[in-house]
Amino acid sequence: MGAHEQISALADQAAARTALDNPSAVAELLGVLRDVGAYEQVTALADRAAARTTLDNPSDVAGLLNMLREVGAYERVTALAGQAAAHTSLDSPSGVAELLNALREVGSHGQVTVLADRAAAHTSLDSPSGVAELLGALREVGAHEQVTALADRAATHTPLDPPTDVAWLLNRLREVEANDQVSVLLARNPAAHTTLDDPYAVASLLEVLRELEAHDQVTVLAGRAATHTTLNHPFAVAALLDAFREVGAHDQVTALAERLPAAQRFLQFMTVDGNSVQFKFGREPNGSAAAFWAWDDLE
Incomplete structure (x- = not known):
């Protein structure tokens, strides 16, 4: 078996059997398959990833979305975007911010709204700096009502430590013109x-x-x-x-x-x-x- 056949066989195995529990690793594999010219296997892996990859880490999902777009798997971008917007974990506000930006970049504007609604209402407030990053992303994607909703929650319930995080949040609230929420946070x-x-x-x-x-x-x-x-x-x-x-x-x-x-x-x-x-x-x-x-x- 020649080198080309060996590459093709390995690509077949990878596309069909690689685990889908790490979206960033799947994205890297898609890039490798594209680089070696294994286009059929790119399609096969993209199909599997769009349908079954885990959604626990929104930052990793954002990277996978961008790679699907890069390899030309546009239908899979649409499929994954819908799943991610509706079901990704909201535990990491900074990760959600990355996913929002990725959804915008791939043109999934409807899913931007879906995720923005979920994030504003339910994202974790444990990290004031993460919340600050998410507020910035919501503003960038034009989700102004969601900015206000998240600012309300953050001003009332976010932890007051560490000091750097509180400083970042206060600055971001001011940047997004959430002046009432600045006052609420200061009142705490x-x-x-x-x-x-x-x-x-x-x-x-x-x-x-x-x-x-x-x-x-x-x-x-x-x-x-x-x-x-x-x-x-x-x-x-x-x-x-x-x-x-x-x-x-x-x-x-x-x-x-x-x-x-x-x-x-x-x-x-x-x-x-x-x-x-x-x-x-x-x-x-x-x-x-x-x-x-x-x-x-x-x-």
Whole structure:
């Protein structure tokens, strides 16, 4: 058996028997079959995939839709688009966003509406950043009523941590002009409830709160962060100190800096504001500046 016959035989086996529980792998196989000129097997696999591939991962389904279009399996695109829009899992808002964009790209506009309706009403709200991505996708496909519906749900029920995700969601709500929902989310007081484990993330939320002129929340979050945020990463702490300065939280700069020596970050403490001058000769255990001393005094 020559090489061409071997390729054909293997392509036959793959098209007829490959598992369909991984749409991204099926998409990759379709591309390989096309590249080796196994067009009949492309059609056979496309038929199977459109009818029976799993729909648990909308991001993977989006990739399969795009590959079906690339290999010219347009009828299978239509079939899979209908199945995906009606039945794909809604657990991953970011994955649903990818699928919405793919449906639009392949021209399945009716299925865009079907999926947009389902997503706005039922998608998981566990990831504020994922919800933010989905809001953007809904806006891009022109699903304005669904943007409002999802914004309502997110503003009321999405978790208030981590801070970066909340910042992304607030920004996206503002971008899609969901101003009432911004107010609803702020009324839940994310500054008082968000986690403080990541100073970078806290800094990002502080910046967004400042832009939204949520001054009381800026004060609350800055106060909490100055007292309780972790100090393990110097660059993250430096970013938070910069954020404090940008939002005018100067007392919190001082409060956070006061925690640095006990966290074995004395060199960073010395870089804050005028500490290098005030504590030129060191810092006493009680926090006061050490008196003048010379090397002879250590003898």
